[in-house]
Amino acid sequence: MANKNTVAYHYNKANELAINKIKYMARTILFKHNNLDEFVMGMGGWFFTDKSSCIIHSSNSNICPKYMTGLRNFISKWDTELKLTGTLMRFTAKGKVITGW
Numbered sequence: 001m002a003n004k005n006t007v008a009y010h011y012n013k014a015n016e017l018a019i020n021k022i023k024y025m026a027r028t029i030l031f032k033h034n035n036l037d038e039f040v041m042g043m044g045g046w047f048f049t050d051k052s053s054c055i056i057h058s059s060n061s062n063i064c065p066k067y068m069t070g071l072r073n074f075i076s077k078w079d080t081e082l083k084l085t086g087t088l089m090r091f092t093a094k095g096k097v098i099t100g101w
Contacts, residue, residue, distance in 0.1 A: 011082075015084070015087075018074075019084065019087055019089075022041070022074065022075065022084065023091070025071040025074065026091075027091070027093055031093045032067070035050055035056070036049070036050060036093075037053070038091065038092050039091055039092075040089075040090040041084075041088070041090070042085065042086070042090075043085070044086065045059040045060060046075060046085055059072070088101070
């Protein structure tokens with residue numbers, strides 16, 4: 001663990017806070033929109049899938065449903081500094097977060 005007086009410590013804490021916010025925002029979207037099944041992030045991108053595993057929205061798309069714009073804007077704002085989309089994760093509304101697949 002990094003010393004609390006180091007930049008590395010605060011960078012890691014900021015990354016942890018941002019990842020937790022992404023999890024919260026994505027789960028909120030999954031709970032409110034029953035057509036969605038899973039949130040997936042990693043390797044520089046993120047997306048939601050529907051129940052048949054079709055991608056509903058991708059970070060590569062210019063078109064974003066209004067209910068996803070808060071998440072998209074948050075990730076866009078902080079991804080360059082915190083490398084958020086490099087964090088592997090996938091989960092359903094109520095499922096555990098899977099970080100290795």
